[in-house]
Amino acid sequence: MERSTEIGEFLRSRRARLRPEDAGLVDYGGRRRVPGLRREELARLAGVSVGYYTRLEQGQSPGASDAVLDAIARVLRLDGDERTHLYTLARPAPGPRRRPAPERLRPTIRIMVESFGDVPALVLGRRVDVLAWNRMGHALLAGHLDFHAPERPADRPNWARLFFLDPHIRALFTDWGKKALDTVADLRVIAGQYPDDRLLAELIGELTMKSAEFSALWSAHPVRRCAHHTREYRHPVVGPLTLTDELLQLPDDEGQRLAIFTAEPDSPSRSALRLLAGLTAEHAERPARDTARQAVGFRPVRRTMPSA
Missing domain, CATH: 1.10.260.40 (lambda repressor-like DNA-binding domains)
Structure with missing residues (x-):
């Protein structure tokens, strides 16, 4: 670019x-x-x-x-x-043009995201790759994907790619068109900040080729930094949700942002989030129970009918 x-x-x-x-x-x-x-x-x-x-x-x-x-x-x-x-x-930056360094997530940031507990949270990188999410962030936005994918750089989900190319994500947003505009406007700001990022240019090229909606919005050149929004969701497990998302810059990690999602107190959406938290915790505990049983040699007892 x-x-x-x-x-x-x-x-x-x-x-x-x-x-x-x-x-x-x-x-x-x-x-x-x-x-x-x-x-x-x-x-x-x-x-x-x-x-x-x-x-x-x-x-x-x-x-x-x-x-x-x-x-x-x-x-x-x-x-x-x-x-x-x-x-x-x-006003391009003075000096020789440099390629952006590989993106890494500090371990303490991962711990912070996990500490949010029942509040959905995730970290986006400078190319809007998902660098980390907690169990609730995963369950809210992309429960159909592997929870551990962000831990593997080659498999990290990219939010812009998911948003325009994944039908599960499209179905999640009631106001998909408005969110699409905001996503492209935010990506335009990022592209202006990192004009020499080859992977970012490849992402934009891919979306332009694969999504007519992205291509049309990109051509209109919207520019707006995402900060906070209140949106309607159609979650496949707990139904309608109204959530406010806050996108916060991580000052010591260039281009990385923390996103958290909250519902109004005593609202149906807060109740739905609690339900999702319970289901998510139950789902996460099952593999741990199975692993523990295998470690101690647990074998299910076969019940036999008493002889006559």
């Missing part, structure tokens, strides 16, 4: 969503070759030359000043996440 391509796509998408009258220009009618603002209109409103803005849109002005970027953001009516994204794309 080249920054020159990314910044061009981003700025063109934001120009396209604005009508001339939205920016205070008089529309004299007639046919416009492109939807939204023209380059020259945006440049004039931002107080820069058309040539300079064109070079910026082509990724050829890495030293754009705060004043220029702020003016462009103002004209395009960018929100906070979009403004940050523009700065990230317009």
Whole structure:
């Protein structure tokens, strides 16, 4: 993912969503070759030359000043996440481009996730791979997958891939379309931060080829960092749920985020989570009981009918 391509796509998408009258220009009618603002209109409103803005849109002005970027953001009516994204794309990090190091989960983070107990929790990596989840996080979101898969780097589930390609995950979300938009918007932010991540580029390419819905959303260039949402779920075991998810940055682990899911106190969703916790605990205890029985040589007693 080249920054020159990314910044061009981003700025063109934001120009396209604005009508001339939205920016205070008089529309004299007639046919416009492109939807939204023209380059020259945006440049004039931002107080820069058309040539300079064109070079910026082509990724050829890495030293754009705060004043220029702020003016462009103002004209395009960018929100906070979009403004940050523009700065990230317009100002590549100095020095040689480096490949991201392999992603590792600190053991203490795994212990923390497990300590949440009956609260569903998981850790997402910088490519939205699931690096760890507790029993409840697994049971809530992906009980059809192997619980131990995140422990094996080659088998780690990827949240974006699951969301767009796994029918179990699609069926879980009542507002799948809204969640799909949020997922792509978050992935756009990540792609801007890690333009040299080959595995991330391969993931985006795979989803673009395999999911028409992902491809359409990606082309629209939504940009928004996920933080918290309240969503409706259709869980296959405990039924409808209304849960709030909080996505928290792990400050000492670049790109890694902790997600936790909670329900309102004394709500049907809280009761459903308790039921799911009980079923999950029972399911987890069965292998342990079987292992213990085998360790002590347990053999089931055969009952015979008494002789006549």
